Amino acid sequence: MTTLSIIKADTGGFVGHSAVHPEMLAVAEEALREAVSDGLILDGHADSCGDDISLIMTHEHGADSERIHGFAWQLFQRTTGIAQRLGLYGAGQDLLSDAFSGNLRGMGPGYAELEFTERPSEPVICFLADKTEPGAWNLPLYKMFADPFSSAGLVIDAKMHAGFSFEVYDLYEEKRIVFDTPAQSYDLLMYIGAPARYVVHSVSSISTGVLAAATSTQRLSLIAGKYVGKDDPVMIVRAQSGLPAVGEVLEPFAFPYTVAGCMRGSHHAPIMPVSRAQAHPARFDGPPRVVALGFQIKNGKLIGPRDLFDDPSFDRARAQANEVMDYLRRQGPFEPHRLALEDLEYTTMHALEQRLADRWEAMPGVAAPAAH
Template sequence: MHTSDSTRRATVLTLSVIKADVGGYVGHSSMHPDLESKAREELAKAQQSGLLIDFHVTHAGDDLQRIMTHELGEDSTDVHRLAWETFEACTAVAKSLKLYGAGQDLLVDAFSGNVKGQGPGVAEMAFTERPSEPVIVFMADKTAAGAWNLPIYRMFADPFNTAGLVIAPTLQEGFRFEVHDVMENKRIFFDCPEDTYALLAFIGAPARYTLRAVYSRANGEVAAVSSTQRLALIAGRYVGKDDPVCIVRAQGSFPAVGEVLEPFSMPQIVEGWMRGSHCGPLMPCALRDCQPRRFDGPPRVIGAGFQLANGKLVGPVD
């Protein structure tokens, strides 16, 4: 059934970012263009069939990134199957080119309804599109899921980073933070500013506690989500870094774009780098420069900004 743009505006939109390392070029440094072309080919078919509204394919280092919009909600079996089968198709291309670590993030042999727990990293949020909907997708390489803890905290709870927490009535009620204990599969919620000290006590241990989501306390709207999948815990052995992704909504009842970007002006020390066994600065860089090389690093982060227009991804802006 065809959905008109006027109808789509009133529906709940889902923004899904699903990534995986399916083959490095050369070594762990970058992405062969044939893999991105194959991913675009597969996602274009899904768009033509009506499964997806829109999509964008890019890479962060050796990780293939798919940014997709649809109306099927979070954890949609159809969307996750599409992601898995696209990764499998790209893995076949990687093997034909003898790329390094072909299919290394695909930790199981068959899709079982959801890619979570099967290797790929996932960040998804469902919301009703605002009259103007700016979003930023952050993608990191050569680091772990906990790398988002400090930047997200500063975006939504640090008034010295986000002036809107002090001077914007739409932000003064603060935000609720959802933290995941990745060892025991538990969720913990903190309401800031009053729970700030307790929140910092947990997210200061990023190997175990990772920020999963942030919600506005003023209206309950989701403000940010991140991938919390830890590859080593899934596989039971080291198979590469998590290379997490994060989606942040901006403006209005959320921090401004400049406030969202500001935390990355400080190169915080994160785990990862060479063989996932070192610590180094998380370096923001341009999309075209996200090819970690020196000592397989340093860990780096890119940001792709979009305006959503009836589910269409207008952008990206670097």
């Protein structure tokens, strides 16, 4: 079995929260090369979206491996060192603990991991996003694996006809459930339509049982108990021969649906599919970006990447994202551009409530102030 892991962290932004400094990426690439020659991993590629570094690695240690997670942790400490030396913004932002203890769960970095037996030809797409949250993958995953108006293979390909199972995490209560589509599509949509709480963690084929997709599902803000930045997500999707074709995997991103994130992790904004060269959110710390890196995996080697959104067929989505951004921005601090109070990552409201507690008084005709 081969494991494909994407482990990512924001260890410092250049400039502000907009990008990763080239020196940090160079160090990551060098460390991955060393890890290949030391025999720890089969292959590795370092990339970035916005201010997050992603380590894309193939290996034989399985998911949640202490050796692989420990390697990533040490590497992120080195890139934090560079960020500190250069005075980059938010150095070490996602490293929430001082000591590594077995795996990265709850420690800040995000990761998506997928174990599989390599097919004779193994096309995979690694999606990296910035300025949004893990639930941002819910809508495109539904379209890829459950919407026949988006993925023609669900109707046409006999191997896809039986549908797909979606494993959904409840991030608030830390429990999971599996829904089979198409039979339970409406139940599934009831939950994953609330992406701040319910997040698709993985998808597998009902007819073959193979794992087709995996996402990162960590929520930094809850883990840390305080605001530390949106936990920008990553996702792995395998494609072709009984799974959605590469073009079906990419098709949902031709529509720039709205996600939570953007400025101060506190706004709804359209997600913009971009090439790696354009993956540097600038306007209003957004719009949120997604890049799609395509690889063929052969004997564990990562052949690629191909920069799949570097394609004029996504120009319309980008233009529409800019239009939607203009429209939403004009609403300034009003919902639904600004997130609902309970989803805001900044805590001004709590401070305000304390400061103004004795200025609130009962409405005329009401005996005592209503509790709020």
